[in-house]
Amino acid sequence: MPSQMSGQVTRPARARSPEEKLVRRGDILRAAERLWTTTPYADLSMNQVAREVQLAKGTLYLYFETKEELFLALLSEHYQAWFTHLNTLLDERQPKTPDEVADLITESLRGYEAMRRLQLLLGGVLERSELALNFRRQVLSLMQATAPRLPYPYDTAMRVLVHTDALCVGWQHLTEETPAHRTLLFHPELRPLVVDFEQEMNMSLRALLNYLQTQTS
Amino acid sequence: MPSQMSGQVTRPARARSPEEKLVRRGDILRAAERLWTTTPYADLSMNQVAREVQLAKGTLYLYFETKEELFLALLSEHYQAWFTHLNTLLDERQPKTPDEVADLITESLRGYEAMRRLQLLLGGVLERSELALNFRRQVLSLMQATAPRLPYPYDTAMRVLVHTDALCVGWQHLTEETPAHRTLLFHPELRPLVVDFEQEMNMSLRALLNYLQTQTS
């Protein structure tokens, strides 16, 4: 009869209703996320995740069939959150000029490092599974919901979103705060390689959107 | 575009001279590369590489201290090859306009898929070791040798090269020919997510370089 009080919130010992199960699923995701911010995927064991949620290892497999699926779900969640955030900003500000749009997108990414890092996993690790297909479908539908909010024709808007994705991955890749990357700061001769995500991302977006402007007219 | 003919060529039983050793080192690299095109880093064991070169496992460790070093060496090799290729193109064509430069860079990447894929490894896997530092230094010096060949002030040129890196990673990431990615082609509804590396890369570069033009003047 182990007490379940050790978590932040009291929690039913068993998740019975579908709602409770959803909550539990969320708990797991949240735990994985917490660990993920400090530990690379390969070094992050299901055991650790289990410990973090204070569930048994086996329980995780009741909610996710594989480690891969778990992280894909996490990425999915983050994607959704970010798109929602982006939509809100777009609806509020209704940006018109390329620079306004670029700035807004850049800003929308602030605070979403977790998502950006997760995105990198896709290629190297997560991409292999067939779950990826579902994931893509989801991404697509998120993009489709956002596209109309951009001051561009649908196709252009979609393209902008795909470019945003690529840029985000690219800059995140060069910017990722790995231990090795941090040591760069102590080697002045390597300065030219040290870049700031937000600044470069913004520049890339401005360049892109202004260019689109030019081309269209 | 290395020839893929490396098969059962007769080979000295022992690499004695420094030259032979270099050749053997190359053989290993080549084998690793061959496997790498079909198997992700994490699933690629030294055992497999050994089998592929037809050498004993231990022999690999005569040429590379760790698995990581082997793959870093591979990436390094490809980077160098690409920069050399790029330099040649730049020297030959001496591009002036933004579009000329963009096209040239885009073209230079053709046939260097291997490098592009390898680049993605950096973030997730290789970045951790201290070897990474050396690698960075090398990349930097390659960039520094290329920068003067671009029709831009040195700092701008360097920035262009860093952007190229980011774009390359970003688009490669979205374009990578993983099994999962290939299935995309059979799902017409996912069409909008299917993009062509070369085309998008080119567009990104054009956008960037034209934008720089604008800003400077």
Place this chain on the structure above:
Amino acid sequence: MPSQMSGQVTRPARARSPEEKLVRRGDILRAAERLWTTTPYADLSMNQVAREVQLAKGTLYLYFETKEELFLALLSEHYQAWFTHLNTLLDERQPKTPDEVADLITESLRGYEAMRRLQLLLGGVLERSELALNFRRQVLSLMQATAPRLPYPYDTAMRVLVHTDALCVGWQHLTEETPAHRTLLFHPELRPLVVDFEQEMNMSLRALLNYLQTQTS
């Protein structure tokens, strides 16, 4: 003199309760011991131990963090058993004269070859880890519990126990039943080197204890 009957007794598939886990731990220890009698530590793989207990390799690591820890635990167990045995004998017989004490200690070692052999490991192999410290502490406290049972002042008693340790190791070393040692028996010219553990141990102890007697008075 533990029974060597542990064979294919039926066994729960999973050790759930702490008691069952203790039993399983014991099973592993027992298996290691069985192998140890015929194979030197360095040649004894965890794989073999696993096979011998009929458990998976990984399972061993659920009970012992490293190979070293496993063997240290084994030695620890044997030490404890021997000290317990010695204490019992001392309590029963209450030896007074040096020779009585020497005989009793000698007798106490009979049947504890396993412990004696394990002791030899300490120097060469186990000594390095930090676990060794704990082990030492344990040995010390065992000695401290035994010292008062000897008909000597505390400090002298402790010294006697330490000497016993040294003598035990020394004679075991010369007496060890290795294959090489056994061949000695077939070479009459080497006779003088063939000695009997019990006999020599006894003599050493008698010498020591009588000497102490002399010195004190």
Place this chain on the structure above:
Amino acid sequence: MPSQMSGQVTRPARARSPEEKLVRRGDILRAAERLWTTTPYADLSMNQVAREVQLAKGTLYLYFETKEELFLALLSEHYQAWFTHLNTLLDERQPKTPDEVADLITESLRGYEAMRRLQLLLGGVLERSELALNFRRQVLSLMQATAPRLPYPYDTAMRVLVHTDALCVGWQHLTEETPAHRTLLFHPELRPLVVDFEQEMNMSLRALLNYLQTQTS
């Protein structure tokens, strides 16, 4: 044509005559010894030894068939040296009383830590080979040469020498300067386990020899 000047002494590139070969053999032994004082047997690779003598790995195998043989030869050498030393002392001082003999033997061991440590190897590592038999023969004949120099009947003298062996091993075992052993010094509660080789060895010998005196008369 590599220069062979890098050693302390110039050395012929090839050992041709039997004498030269013996010298070379000695060089190897000396190198192994140097390393052995700081590195445990298991961690000491033939590679290191080769590097230390500035010979190729394969060359070692021209002089010793196995690693084991090399170390057995080393031990053999040390044994011989010590016995020689002991003989000299005995001849010079001609000790008569038990305490004089005990003190002399104790003193003779001073400075022969290397031998003492090597002795410990015997049981755990070296004992297995069939070379051990030869080694034993040698030890026996050394003892036989020394026995007459002791003020005891031949058989008693032999027995004393065997006891010396055992005691030496036993106390060395408890005294060995391993890292773990050194940490003992920082744990005052473990004080009782810290003993001094020379002091305890001396006591053991005195006890033994005085006891023999008693028994005989």
Place this chain on the structure above:
DNA sequence: CATGAATGAGCCTTCATTCAT
């Protein structure tokens, strides 16, 4: 639904020894 003991394939790496030169 939950548990966590058990699994076992698989990983990277080491190193005594061999053998072509």
Place this chain on the structure above:
DNA sequence: AATGAATGAAGGCTCATTCAT
């Protein structure tokens, strides 16, 4: 005699996943 590249068995250990309870 000397070299040192090549070998390959073996080792300890990890961890995603399964399954008995």
